[in-house]
Amino acid sequence: MIEAQNSKGLQIGIVGAGVAGLSAAIALRRIGHECEIFERSLFRNENGAAVSIPPNGGRILKRWGFDSVKTGGIEIKQVRRPKGDTLEPMAPTIDFSDIPSRYGNEWYFYHRVDMHRQLRVMAEDPELENKPSVIRLGCQVVDVDPEEGILTLKDGTTVQKDLVVVADGQHDILNQKITGVDTPMxxxxxxxxxxxxxxxxxxxxxxxxxxxxxxxxxxxxxxxxxxxxxxxxxxxxxxxxxxxxxxxxxxxxxxxxxxxxxxxxxxxxxxxxxxxxxxxxxxxxxxxxxxxxxxxxxxxxxxRDPLPKMFKGKAVLIGDALAPKLLTHAQGVSSSIEDAAALEVLLKGVESPGDVTSQPSAKLTERLSLLETFRLPRQSATQILTEPIVPGPMFIEMGKKAEARIRRYYQGPLPPMTAVPHSVPICDFFFGYDVTREAETVLAAAERINQLAAEVKATVNIAQAEVPESPLRT
CATH class of the missing domain: 3.30.9.30 (D-Amino Acid Oxidase; Chain A, domain 2)
Incomplete structure (x- = not known):
């Protein structure tokens, strides 16, 4: 058994060094936690593909200091949708030149390898504030004990942490240990x-x-x-x-x-x-x-169908390991970044008990519970919204069924189910969402409730202390 060293910040194990895992490491490093990332691959041949980061994810990256120009980002300006056979316009060109003014950040395209390398620098750079993350390549996690925060590697090694963040993508095999149910792809x-x-x-x-x-x-x-x-x-x-x-x-x-x-x-x-x-x-x-x-x-x-929960004990699911997305609204990567940003807000000030064998503190459990209350419904809604509704005679009926599914998990505002990708209602729903502000609001409300409860308890204690003792009856 490998145990983490004592420190004030949480000792955190992250499963997966993709965008979700690296984003979590960056976010948690910023608030003083120490992260060790376990990645099954050796990064010798990274997948060559591009990635789209709309403003809801881009705003977070900018706040973290991510350099879009250095990473080779291309700002999206339009959407052209021609007929495949004649190349005549199938729909009007959508002008996206106002995206920055409407949503507070540009919408960028990146080569996935370029973006991944930049995130690794931000997670590992010893010149940045707080202790750099450590990435263990060729270390496949095959099991997790959520209650104890124990990771089991393929070679039989076990590692115990204050918190485990499962961020290894849509083919994750650990979610059942956290949810208690089998939800297959x-x-x-x-x-x-x-x-x-x-x-x-x-x-x-x-x-x-x-x-x-x-x-x-x-x-x-x-x-x-x-x-x-x-x-x-x-x-x-x-x-x-x-x-x-x-x-x-x-x-x-x-x-x-x-x-x-x-x-x-x-x-x-x-x-x-x-x-x-x-x-x-x-x-x-x-x-x-x-x-x-x-x-x-x-x-x-x-x-995959939405999961019923996202944390248990000392383990939490984020990104595609929690809620895999199809490509319809370019939200797979950005929602992973949102999860990391939410962790940054909610785990600030949560200290390690000093012994990774200890049970999670009440504060850590409370904060993970808060995360689940607002991120799981939003992730479930996004997951279902990315399943395309095919135009045709059943278009409206399919939209109603999709909305009914979403309402099983999420009660917040929704775009019309008949809204097409990249339309204003869709962009408003995704790009206008500010996860940091949402997390701060949820945290402030919880802290206010705790404060009121403490004040009521103190008042009751004072009142009880001031009640005179009843005289003894003779």
């Missing part, structure tokens, strides 16, 4: 193909050059709705690379029965024949664009 009905293409190659090709020449950066998303296929592209890494994603609901080779194996590996190779079948019916320039990269990867997009 399920197929969403969609398969995604992905690749990265150098913008230089695109702009040098007369067939693909007109698609992006003299265009402000943003989403370009040609689709064939009747076929159930949408291509989503956007630039990253200083506009040097175009991130391409093709999502299909109708791929015949997709697993369709419980006995078939879902493709969960992001680096699973797709054959050119499969990609050509998916792109059948698209405009020649779209096919030319998507076929530029010979190494196309594919994976099955998965979803």
């Amino acid at each position: 399920q197929r969403s009905g969609q398969t995604a193909f992905r690749c990265l293409i150098p913008m230089k190659d695109i702009l040098e090709d007369p067939i693909t050059k007109p698609l992006f020449e003299n265009q402000a950066p943003g989403f370009w998303a040609p689709a064939l709705p009747a076929k159930g296929v949408m291509c989503v592209t956007y630039p990253c890494r200083n506009n040097e690379i175009l991130n391409c994603l093709i999502v299909t609901r109708t791929l015949k080779s997709q697993a369709t029965s419980d006995e078939d194996q879902a493709i969960e590996d992001w680096n699973f190779p797709a054959s050119p024949a499969m990609l050509e079948a998916v792109l059948d019916g698209f405009h020649p320039s779209v096919r030319a664009l998507m076929m530029k990269e010979p190494n196309i990867k594919m994976y099955t997009q998965m979803k």
Whole structure:
């Protein structure tokens, strides 16, 4: 058994060194806690893909000192949605030039590797305030004892902490230990193909050059709705690379029965024949664009029902380990950052008992309970909202069913279920949400209740002390 050293700050073990885990480490380091991150991979071949960070996540990163320019961020300015076969506008172009003024921060695209490296620097940099986080690569956590805060590694080593933050993504296997129920991942009905293409190659090709020449950066998303296929592209890494994603609901080779194996590996190779079948019916320039990269990867997009709780004892779930998202509203990464920011507010001033074998303090338990009261409902609502509602005869009815599902977990304001992605109601709901302010409000209310309770108790004690003793009867 490896035990942490005594200190005033909590000794925290974080499972996973993805964006959620690193964000948690940065947030908790800022308030004086000491974090040790356990990551199963060796980071020798990080996944090549882009990531979209809307203002609700970007505001937090900026407050932490994240340098968007240094990380190669590209500010989104528009959304173009052409018909896949003719490239005529399917819907009006959405102008996002007012995003910073409306929501207090830009909306950026990053190369995932670039963003990840910058977060690692912020977590590990010895020059920054408080003790740097320690990242243990090649350390796979296979079990957790939430009540004792004990992590078991694949090699049999056990590590005990004041708090365990489970942040290892949608394929997390530890959530059942915290919730007490088995909530398996399920197929969403969609398969995604992905690749990265150098913008230089695109702009040098007369067939693909007109698609992006003299265009402000943003989403370009040609689709064939009747076929159930949408291509989503956007630039990253200083506009040097175009991130391409093709999502299909109708791929015949997709697993369709419980006995078939879902493709969960992001680096699973797709054959050119499969990609050509998916792109059948698209405009020649779209096919030319998507076929530029010979190494196309594919994976099955998965979803899961909301979990009934997010903490138990000395362990808490955050990010996709808590509530995996589909790609519809670009909230997977940002909601993970929100969870970390909420921990930053609620765990400030929570001290270590000095012995990791001790039971969690009443203060830690209270703060984790507060976290669950407002983050779990919000995460559950976001999780369901990212499941796309397919346009068609059942559109309104499907929206009503989705809202009824959400209301089982969340009673706050919602955008109309008929609102399309990137519309003002959707953006207001996600981008306008300030998790730090929400956490501060929840904490202030709880502290006021505790204060009132203490005052009532003190008043009762004083009153009891002032009551004269009854004379003895003879």
